[in-house]
Amino acid sequence: MSTAALLPMAVVLPLTAAALAPLLARLDRRLPLLAGLLALAGAGAVLLRALPDVLDGRPVGTRLGGQAGVIAIVFTADPLGTLFALVTALVGAILLVYTLSELGGLGGRELGGYAALCLLLLGALIGSALTADLFNLFVWFEVAALASYGLTGFFLERPIALEAAFKILVLTTVASFGVFVGTGMLYARHGALNLGILHDSLGVATGVADLVALALLIGGYATKAGLVPFHTxxxxAHTAAPGPVSALFSGLMVNLGIVVLARLGYQxxxxxxxxxxxxxxxxxLVSALVGAALALRQDDLKRLLSYDTVSQMGVITVGLASGTASGAAGGVYHLLNHALFKSLLFLCAGAIVHRTGLTNLSDMGGLARRMPVVAVAFLVGVASIAGVPPLNGYASLSLIHHGLETTHQTIPAVLLAVAQAVTVAALARAAWLAFFARKDPPEFTERPRPGMVTGFLSLAACCVALGVLSRPVVEHAMKPAAGALVHGDLYASAARGKVTPIPAPDVTLHYLAPSSLLLTLGCLLAGLVLARVSGRVVDAPPLRRLAALHNGSVNDYAALAAAGTLAVALAVLT
Structure with a gap:
């Protein structure tokens, strides 16, 4: 069977395992998670089979539901989608292994439901990465949203979980309504949903209705990505969910929105x-700065990491929005890196909460003595986000800054450096308070289980590997990914069914460039100084007013998202 014919199996396998999970749980409570691992392994095998052609500039596509016309389900595996789908399968498998240890004490019914929701979400993410149809992107958006409601409110006895699930329900429903209306407007005007056909039609004439549709799509998918002001x-959600679920949300689910925004902007x-x-x-830029500033104010560890996710989504968006091949390559690279190091950090936070019952940094301290594996893993994640060489974050951030510098986008480059310094301060403060502050750590006897250690070591090893091997990663993976973005017309041709080789742009990683090393050193030093004086900085009036906007009211959050969509509409129409 051809690679193109097999491509839908990358989605079918996780969804099938999700449907079977509750039934398998009746036989043995571990079977649903084991079936999920097999399904993700099969999905990964399909994607790996397509990867050589995809990275060689030849997207792999297939059409379902119709062989002629414009109404059909189209899958097109380009470098961006295939790489994201592969990382989704990999990280998803690691999180399932972790779950076998951390939540293994749950009953069969609970584990069956948990596995079904996780696999449903993972299948939706892989589907969104591969689809080349605007309506099917909306379908995967809804499937992912449905799974996220259940996973957030999974522990029903916790009021905070139900409240967080309700907030996601309200805000993502508003977002999905905007996505649906925007998709319908484009279809009404152009008679097509295929991304390639829309690309060609919009290139000929872009009207007011198209711009309104674009504003609705940006508002909807920016909500899924957690960009300010749609991030509330x-x-x-991340605070209320279990550790593996928070890792799944922050490491993978928010990336769905970024992938779609990249396609809208380039393809x-x-x-x-x-x-x-x-x-x-x-x-x-607003997301990078606001997310980092709010992270610096947090005492709750998982909430701090959540706001850092907002900031990192902003960093990725800046790279993609730079309009340069280096920036696009860096944005895709950082997208994949974020899936690794943020999943690692949330697993560490989940392990702390699970073993100590503590959530606030002010209550922690000295945990490095009792949880050395978690401490080392957390430090690897922090160093990766901070861009410390030779870890993976250094290479992706260097590419993003190089793209801004070569096109003389000085203000964005400076603001991004400020956001990076504040990020270093927030995470360094968290690492110090949790693991090294002079306090007597709480007493507990439970040791990390094998699956949990495997999760920590696997993700930490990936962070190191993608940093040490950054040159071949850029040469053989990120350059093709950037090519599929900057040559959006060629991706459009592949989405229509006519595959034209996509050339890789000229992207070079200057690993030891003095400017990159000095920028990294400057952000690290500035961040450490800021962490030292953060107690005085976080009470500054601007930060207090910014924090006051996040008052927990779902009505205010929905109004903020609606105002953001209106602002986006005014921006594209003027």
Whole structure:
């Protein structure tokens, strides 16, 4: 069977395992998670089979539900989608292994439901990465949202879980309504849902209705990505969910929105006629700064990591919005890196909560003596986000900054460096208070289980490997991914069924460039100094007013998201 014919199996296998999970749980409570591992392994095998052709500039595509016309389910595996789908399968498998240890004490019914929801979400993420159809992107958005409601409120006895699930329900429903209406408007005007056909049609003429549709799509998918001001659901959901679920949300689910925004900016709407790159740049910079500043204020560890996710989504968006091949390559690279190091950090936070019952940093201290494996894993994750060489974050951040520097986008480069310094401060403060502050750690006898240690070591090893091997990763993976973005017309051709080789752009990682090393050193030093004086900085009036906007009211959060969508509409229409 051809690779193209097998491509849908990358989605079918996780969804089938999700459907079987509750039934398998009746036989043995561990069977649903084991079936999920087999399904993700099969999905990974299908994606690996397509990977050589995809990275060689030849997207793999297949059409379901119709062989002619424009109404059909189209799967097109390009470098961006295939790499994200592969990382989803890999990280998803690691999180399931971790779950076998941390939540293994649950009953069969609970583990069956948990596995079904996780696999449903993972299948939706893989489907969103591979689809080349705007309506099917909406379908995967809804499937992912449905799974996220159940996973957030999984422990029903916790009021905070039910409240967080309700907030996600309200805000993602508002977002999905915008996505649905925007998709319908484009279909009504152009008679097509295929991304390639829309690309060609919008290139000929872009009207007011198209711009309104774009604003609705950006508002909807920016909500899923957790970009400011659409981010308010994210901290509550991540705080309430179990550690592996928080890792799944922050490491993978939010990336769905970024992938779609990248496709809209490069592969659907003509940037020469629509100011989409400038708009994404503003959203990215605001998110990077606001997320980092709010992370610095947090005492709850998981909430701190949640706001850092907002900041990192902003960093990725800035790279993609730079409009350069280096920036696009760095954005995709950081997207994959974030899936690894943020999943690692949330697993560490989940392990602390699970073993000590503590959530606030002010109550922790000295945990490095009792949890050395967790401490080392957490430090690897922090160093990766901080861009410390030779870990993976250094290479991706260097590419993003190089893209900004070569095009003389000085203000975005400076603001991104400020956000990076504040991020270093927030995470360094968290690491110190949790693991090294002079306090007597709480007494507990439970030792980390084998599956948990496997999860920590696997993700930490991936962070190291993607950093040490950054040159071949950039040469053989990130350059093709950037090519599929900057040559959006060629991706559009592949989405229509006519595969044209996509050339890789000229992207070079100057690993030991003095500017990159000095920038990294400067951000590290500034961040450490800021962490030292953070107690005085976080009470500054601007930060207090910013924090006051996050008052927990779902009504206010929905109004903020609606105002953000209106602002986006005004920006694209003027």
């Amino acid at each position: 659901w994210l901290p509550d 659907v709407f003509p940037s020469s006629q629509v100011p989409i790159m400038g708009l994404l740049m503003v959203l990215g």
